[in-house]
Amino acid sequence: MMSSVLSVNVFTAPEKEMVGDRARPFGPPPAFDPSTSTLIFGDEDAVLVDTLATVAEAEALADWVALHHRNLTTIYITHGHFDHYAGLSVLLQRFPDARAITTPKSWELMRAQSHLMPLFRKRWPGQLPARIVLPEAYDDEVFTLEGHELRIIEQGRTDAVDTTSLHVPSIDLVVGGDVFYNQCHMYVGDTTPESRANWIAALDRLAALKPKIAVAGHKKPGAPDTPQAIEESKRYLADFGRLQESASSDRGLYDAMTELYPDWVSHQAWLMFGFQ
Numbered sequence: 001m002m003s004s005v006l007s008v009n010v011f012t013a014p015e016k017e018m019v020g021d022r023a024r025p026f027g028p029p030p031a032f033d034p035s036t037s038t039l040i041f042g043d044e045d046a047v048l049v050d051t052l053a054t055v056a057e058a059e060a061l062a063d064w065v066a067l068h069h070r071n072l073t074t075i076y077i078t079h080g081h082f083d084h085y086a087g088l089s090v091l092l093q094r095f096p097d098a099r100a101i102t103t104p105k106s107w108e109l110m111r112a113q114s115h116l117m118p119l120f121r122k123r124w125p126g127q128l129p130a131r132i133v134l135p136e137a138y139d140d141e142v143f144t145l146e147g148h149e150l151r152i153i154e155q156g157r158t159d160a161v162d163t164t165s166l167h168v169p170s171i172d173l174v175v176g177g178d179v180f181y182n183q184c185h186m187y188v189g190d191t192t193p194e195s196r197a198n199w200i201a202a203l204d205r206l207a208a209l210k211p212k213i214a215v216a217g218h219k220k221p222g223a224p225d226t227p228q229a230i231e232e233s234k235r236y237l238a239d240f241g242r243l244q245e246s247a248s249s250d251r252g253l254y255d256a257m258t259e260l261y262p263d264w265v266s267h268q269a270w271l272m273f274g275f276q
Contacts, residue, residue: 004148
């Protein structure tokens with residue numbers, strides 16, 4: 001029985017500069033998109049979605065969670081990219097009774113990519129937690145918060161393999177993970193026409209839920225958490241595919257996307273054309 005009404009708040013960490021050369025000899029210095037964590041809470045308990053990456057971000061996130069004066073029961077990680085779970089150890093130190101979970105496929109990707117952590121530490125020297133903790137693999141499709149269902153949506157290949165989103169029907173909320181972005185240039189560097197088609201299908205699944213609140217994994221600070229971001233992400237992917245076919249060079253494609261989306265943030269060359 002649901003006796004409470006759920007609420008949601010979103011924490012946005014600013015983009016992070018990183019050490020390293022540009023992937024291409026154009027564009028601004030390399031940096032990481034602004035990232036979000038989402039707190040869903042009732043009268044007494046709360047669920048946190050994603051934990052950011054650096055110690056400073058995770059500590060600020062933990063302070064922010066504590067301000068809500070709720071019992072953090074669950075931390076859900078949407079997918080296996082390190083910027084969504086590297087801060088987990090900091091959150092668990094602050095909230096040791098919380099259960100950290102992810103899907104089995106996302107857990108496998110985290111484990112498989114553990115060899116990349118030294119590279120990430122070079123990109124953000126001294127900023128990542130000394131100890132990287134993985135969430136446990138969670139086999140079910142649903143977990144609950146004060147009687148409300150939180151439904152895991154398996155999305156397949158979007159900006160990573162085996163990504164997920166989270167749907168909270170009682171408040172018409174979708175937490176998209178990286179399935180959609182909100183006024184941030186999208187990570188399309190290693191996509192193909194086929195993977196972008198799957199990505200657009202994943203966006204269609206979210207749009208079909210008719211959410212009133214839609215939180216992107218990466219968003220421009222201050223951007224509203226509305227379902228318009230889902231449609232804008234579909235348009236971005238379609239534009240990228242169309243322009244990629246006609247562009248004569250990476251620079252030409254970069255410039256064309258910049259012209260189409262001049263107000264979107266973190267348009268780094270490595271984001272568009274792959275991490276090098």
